[in-house]
Amino acid sequence: MALAVTGTTGEWRKKIEGRTARIGVIGMGYVGLPLMLLFSEAGFRVTGFDIDEKKVTTLNEGGSYIVRIPATEIQAAQRAGFRATSDFAAITEMDAVIVCVPTPLTDFHEPDLSYVQATAEAIAPHLRTGQLIVLESTTYPGTTEEELIPILEAKNPQGLHVARDTQAEGFYVAFSPEREDPGNDTVARRDIPKVVGGAGQVAQELAASLYGTIFNRTVPVSTPATAEMTKLLENIYRCVNIALVNELKQLCERMGIDIFEVIDAAKTKPFGFQAFYPGPGLGGHCIPIDPFYLSWKAKQFDFRTRFIELAGEVNTAMPYYVIERTADALNEHEKALKKAKVLVLGMSYKRDVDDLRESPSLTIIELLRQKGAIVSYNDPYFPYVGQGRHYHLDMHCAPLENLGEYDCVLIVTDHSDYDYERIVRESKLVVDTRNATKGIVSEKIVRC
Numbered sequence: 442m443a444l445a446v447t448g449t450t451g452e453w454r455k456k457i458e459g460r461t462a463r464i465g466v467i468g469m470g471y472v473g474l475p476l477m478l479l480f481s482e483a484g485f486r487v488t489g490f491d492i493d494e495k496k497v498t499t500l501n502e503g504g505s506y507i508v509r510i511p512a513t514e515i516q517a518a519q520r521a522g523f524r525a526t527s528d529f530a531a532i533t534e535m536d537a538v539i540v541c542v543p544t545p546l547t548d549f550h551e552p553d554l555s556y557v558q559a560t561a562e563a564i565a566p567h568l569r570t571g572q573l574i575v576l577e578s579t580t581y582p583g584t585t586e587e588e589l590i591p592i593l594e595a596k597n598p599q600g601l602h603v604a605r606d607t608q609a610e611g612f613y614v615a616f617s618p619e620r621e622d623p624g625n626d627t628v629a630r631r632d633i634p635k636v637v638g639g640a641g642q643v644a645q646e647l648a649a650s651l652y653g654t655i656f657n658r659t660v661p662v663s664t665p666a667t668a669e670m671t672k673l674l675e676n677i678y679r680c681v682n683i684a685l686v687n688e689l690k691q692l693c694e695r696m697g698i699d700i701f702e703v704i705d706a707a708k709t710k711p712f713g714f715q716a717f718y719p720g721p722g723l724g725g726h727c728i729p730i731d732p733f734y735l736s737w738k739a740k741q742f743d744f745r746t747r748f749i750e751l752a753g754e755v756n757t758a759m760p761y762y763v764i765e766r767t768a769d770a771l772n773e774h775e776k777a778l779k780k781a782k783v784l785v786l787g788m789s790y791k792r793d794v795d796d797l798r799e800s801p802s803l804t805i806i807e808l809l810r811q812k813g814a815i816v817s818y819n820d821p822y823f824p825y826v827g828q829g830r831h832y833h834l835d836m837h838c839a840p841l842e843n844l845g846e847y848d849c850v851l852i853v854t855d856h857s858d859y860d861y862e863r864i865v866r867e868s869k870l871v872v873d874t875r876n877a878t879k880g881i882v883s884e885k886i887v888r889c
């Protein structure tokens with residue numbers, strides 16, 4: 442039931458409807474930047490906050506650093522009042538603040554909430570009554586109530602508290618997970634229903650009305666923890682199903698059955714089956730990481746999430762399986778992996794995206810190097826790959842020429858720009874981890 446449009450709530454909702462509400466998005470990355478654009482296109486004046494000065498400068502100069510977001514879209518947002526800043530004092534001018542900062546794992550595979558905590562500490566001094574703070578970063582159930590709200594309450598100088606009902610004064614808080622699937626253009630962002638869990642009914646109403654301006658449907662849930670868990674269920678569902686097909690791929694290989702043909706046949710069933718595809722291992726900022734947020738939290742409840750652990754075990758082993766199969770394929774060509782010249786095709790964690798995070802290519806290259814292979818890579822999205830949180834490569838993109846000089850071309854990411862017919866024709870040996878060469882008949886291809 443909608444709340445009466447009175448007091449703070451009424452004023453706030455009028456600002457949303459009249460598009461006069463000021464919206465701040467914290468974290469101008471893969472999630473925050475497109476979100477800023479949606480609000481800007483809907484007629485709001487948006488401020489983007491980021492601690493990365495290079496991003497702030499690029500945006501304020503009308504540029505973009507994400508391939509699928511053209512600079513013209515940033516410039517259109519600027520004309521509609523968008524600006525980027527690293528100065529959190531501007532938070533006080535905002536009516537709604539949406540937090541889209543990273544939630545990675547530590548080296549010990551535990552949740553690293555330092556970005557969320559640092560953001561909460563940066564917001565707190567500038568909080569004011571009636572503001573709505575929404576966390577979008579993926580995290581374990583309880584983060585909004587146990588981490589975000591306590592910091593905001595403890596660190597704001599005015600002693601403001603979260604307002605959980607219409608009578609209370611203070612600020613409002615909600616959790617709303619980001620459900621975007623980068624590189625998937627089959628569903629428009631507006632058409633992905635937006636799950637919203639408010640800390641109290643007013644926060645729920647405010648957040649739903651805010652998101653209702655850019656999403657066709659909002660899905661209210663009873664608490665922030667329910668919304669946090671919803672996102673994890675979705676990603677764990679994917680992680681477990683990918684592990685299942687990765688395991689069956691290995692069995693099918695031994696049995697001489699093509700797993701991709703099996704999946705194509707199985708998915709003709711009109712109910713009860715959803716197709717997931719095997720690959721060289723998980724990548725991206727979500728599926729390899731998010732399930733472990735829940736495993737960690739479960740321990741507090743003396744509970745072991747066995748499906749998550751097993752799926753993690755199977756998926757983490759996939760790059761090792763790829764190395765084994767590559768060595769076998771080279772062996773068939775009377776060539777050892779040691780000193781073999783291997784070209785890895787595709788660095789990003791999935792097709793047609795410019796995102797390297799947790800990409801299986803990184804592990805595969807490191808494993809190949811450990812075995813003494815001479816490794817090159819090609820990826821239209823990455824002219825150079827240097828150092829990241831868990832890798833140090835220092836490699837430049839090799840041209841897609843003279844493929845016959847490599848002992849093996851290893852397809853790790855199936856970018857759609859590649860001409861696979863040509864790649865097979867010009868290579869001595871192609872190991873394909875993605876079924877990118879489907880339909881091409883050649884003895885040079887080893888699918889794994």
Ligand SMILES: NC(=O)c1ccc[n+]([C@@H]2O[C@H](COP(=O)([O-])OP(=O)(O)OC[C@H]3O[C@@H](n4cnc5c(N)ncnc54)[C@H](O)[C@@H]3O)[C@@H](O)[C@H]2O)c1
Pocket residue numbers: 467468469470471472473490491492493496541542543544556559560563577578579580619620621622623726727
């Ligand atoms: N990328 C995806 O496809 C995707 C999809 C769904 C959910 N998510 C979740 O969304 C969140 C953000 O992911 P992302 O892919 O946009 O990350 P990202 O690394 O692309 O962007 C995060 C941005 O936050 C900035 N930042 C870090 N600390 C900050 C601070 N204290 N104050 C201000 N800015 C700060 C970084 O400089 C960076 O620009 C994560 O929790 C992720 O799990 C991501």
